[in-house]
Amino acid sequence: MPRHRRAAKKGNVSFKHEAAFEGRVRDLTSDGRGVVSHPDGRTFFVPGLWLDEVAEIRVVGRQGKVGLGQVITLKKADPQRREVPCRHHGYSPNHCGGCPWMFMPYEAQGAAKLRRLQSTLESLGDSSTRLDGLLAAPEELGYRNRAQLKTDGSKLGYVAAGTRTLVDITDCPILTASNGETLTSLRKALPNPTWRARKQEWQTIDLDDTLKGPSLNQRLPFRQGNTQQNVVMREWLAQAIAPIPPDAPVLELFAGSGNFTEVLAAHFATVVAVEGDQSALQQLSRLVPDRVQTHALNLFSLPAVEAWISERQGIRVLVLDPPREGLKVRVPFIKQLTELEMVIYVTCDLATWARDCKDFLEQGFRLTRVTPLDLFPQTPHLEVLSVLTRA
Ligand SMILES: C[S@@+](CC[C@H](N)C(=O)[O-])C[C@H]1O[C@@H](n2cnc3c(N)ncnc32)[C@H](O)[C@@H]1O
Numbered sequence: 090m091p092r093h094r095r096a097a098k099k100g101n102v103s104f105k106h107e108a109a110f111e112g113r114v115r116d117l118t119s120d121g122r123g124v125v126s127h128p129d130g131r132t133f134f135v136p137g138l139w140l141d142e143v144a145e146i147r148v149v150g151r152q153g154k155v156g157l158g159q160v161i162t163l164k165k166a167d168p169q170r171r172e173v174p175c176r177h178h179g180y181s182p183n184h185c186g187g188c189p190w191m192f193m194p195y196e197a198q199g200a201a202k203l204r205r206l207q208s209t210l211e212s213l214g215d216s217s218t219r220l221d222g223l224l225a226a227p228e229e230l231g232y233r234n235r236a237q238l239k240t241d242g243s244k245l246g247y248v249a250a251g252t253r254t255l256v257d258i259t260d261c262p263i264l265t266a267s268n269g270e271t272l273t274s275l276r277k278a279l280p281n282p283t284w285r286a287r288k289q290e291w292q293t294i295d296l297d298d299t300l301k302g303p304s305l306n307q308r309l310p311f312r313q314g315n316t317q318q319n320v321v322m323r324e325w326l327a328q329a330i331a332p333i334p335p336d337a338p339v340l341e342l343f344a345g346s347g348n349f350t351e352v353l354a355a356h357f358a359t360v361v362a363v364e365g366d367q368s369a370l371q372q373l374s375r376l377v378p379d380r381v382q383t384h385a386l387n388l389f390s391l392p393a394v395e396a397w398i399s400e401r402q403g404i405r406v407l408v409l410d411p412p413r414e415g416l417k418v419r420v421p422f423i424k425q426l427t428e429l430e431m432v433i434y435v436t437c438d439l440a441t442w443a444r445d446c447k448d449f450l451e452q453g454f455r456l457t458r459v460t461p462l463d464l465f466p467q468t469p470h471l472e473v474l475s476v477l478t479r480a
Contacts, residue, residue: 107148109161114138117201119440121189121469125158133158136180136250139167139193140201169197174230175262177246185258186250188467195229195466202471206461209439213446213456221460224321229466232315233263235297238272242285245276245294255291263467265316267298275303310369311345315464318472319348322435325460325474326352326408329433333357333406340401340426342388342409342416347373349410349435354381361401363388394418398425408433415441423452432477437464442473455480 112133114123123138125146135146135158143165146158159180173192177185190198203223210218226232238245239255246258261272275294278284284305286292295304297312313319326349335357344350344362346369353360354377361382364370370385387393388411398421405428409416415438416422422429432449436442446456458476 109145109147111143111145111164112158113143113165114140116140117205117469119205119469127156131156135160136186136189137192138163139170139197141165142167167193167197169194177256177258177261180250182249182252182254183256184249185247185256185261187247187261188263189250190469191467195225198466198469199223199225199463202463202469203461205439205469206459206471206473209443210456210459213443213450215450215456218456219458221458224318224325224460224462226315226463226466227317230262231265231269232317232466233261233268234265234299234316235295235309235312235314236261236264236268238275238294238296238303239291240279240281240284240286240294241291242282243280245272245279245284253290264296265298268296271296271303310366310372313348313464318462318464322462322472322474323349323352325462326433326435327356329458329474329476330356330406333431337405337430338403339406339408340404342407342422343411344373344383345369345410347376349408350377350381353408354378357406361404363397389414389417391418391421394421398422401426403428405429406431406433408435410435411441413438413441416445417441419445419448423448430479434475434477436473436475437470439471439473442475446475446477449477453480454478 110127112125112127114125116124117140118124118134122134122136125133125135127133133146133156137160138144144163145161147161148156149159150157170192171194175191178188178191180186210220239248241255244255244257246256249256260269264272284292292306295309297309338359339353339357341350341353341360341362344364350360350362350373362373363384363386365387367385370383374383386397404426407422407429454477456475457478460474462472462474464470464472
């Protein structure tokens with residue numbers, strides 16, 4: 090066995106001063122990096138590469154058992170590569186790593202997202218699943234209705250991927266026009282001593298194109314980041330629930346500020362909406378009719394969920410849109426909602442969604458419909474809207 094491999098097995102290898110190597114990309118990671126095999130068998134993650142490309146790679150570190158690499162020279166480039174429509178794009182600590190797939194045309198990005206979904210579905214092995222085509226974004230730039238900037242008083246921008254380095258950003262082509270204008274006007278205030286960070290490295294400035302101005306150091310309740318695609322998601326949901334009798338009691342988890350609750354309340358007589366963020370719940374209560382019951386609950390706490398669910402009877406439809414962690418506490422919902430007929434699961438994380446679907450499938454559900462939707466062009470992010478029904 091080669092020396093590096095033996096050392097990696099012991100978990101004590103230092104990648105510093107290691108020789109560069111040439112490798113081909115055999116896969117893409119969920120965060121968009123190329124997966125490359127070292128000639129000695131180790132796996133490396135390398136940003137800025139596409140499937141089947143070949144590059145000379147510098148070894149720069151490790152992440153658990155996986156090596157981290159940087160492209161020195163692209164030896165075989167994908168013929169579809171394009172000129173990147175952003176001056177800040179790149180993978181060094183001086184570049185913004187926010188749009189890792191910007192070097193590929195939009196159609197190729199969509200095809201890669203679909204491939205990943207297809208392989209996840211294969212691992213679930215439900216032959217009854219209907220996979221819809223990708224609901225592509227109408228605008229591949231200028232879509233981002235919110236963003237979080239960071240400032241130390243002299244720079245204003247984003248943090249480079251995998252670093253604590255603040256990158257000064259003069260313009261950002263994925264921002265909506267109104268957010269872009271806010272960025273431009275904020276930059277006119279630089280340098281700004283009042284934005285200088287005191288204890289922490291930087292202050293945060295949140296942009297949201299529904300707000301009158303930027304929000305300094307104040308976390309806003311969750312909002313879907315692409316307004317046009319959010320309309321498509323709400324339409325998809327309205328269509329998915331249309332065949333269900335309006336008197337079926339519905340439970341919505343991770344309801345946020347009521348984006349989907351509004352759609353549910355327009356069809357169902359009884360909706361129970363659960364959310365952990367108090368400020369989101371306040372917005373939700375203002376948006377939906379009084380008959381919608383709202384509950385503040387930490388859905389990642391098993392004792393809290395168990396106590397709460399024991400008082401719920403007769404729920405027939407479950408709708409959920411969790412954060413990346415997925416339905417971490419799921420057994421009480423799967424086991425105790427005995428009258429549950431349908432689950433509508435919206436996910437931003439394929440891995441945790443697949444984990445949760447597996448548990449539903451084992452309890453007699455089928456994954457009947459899966460619709461992929463692109464919320465964030467230029468990134469590997471994929472939103473999936475899915476329906477599980479009790480067989
Ligand atoms: C992906 S967002 C979905 C929001 C909503 N469906 C929408 O479309 O705007 C996930 C929501 O889960 C909430 N959340 C995150 N962790 C939670 C927890 N442990 N318990 C309850 N809610 C939580 C967040 O506050 C956020 O509103």
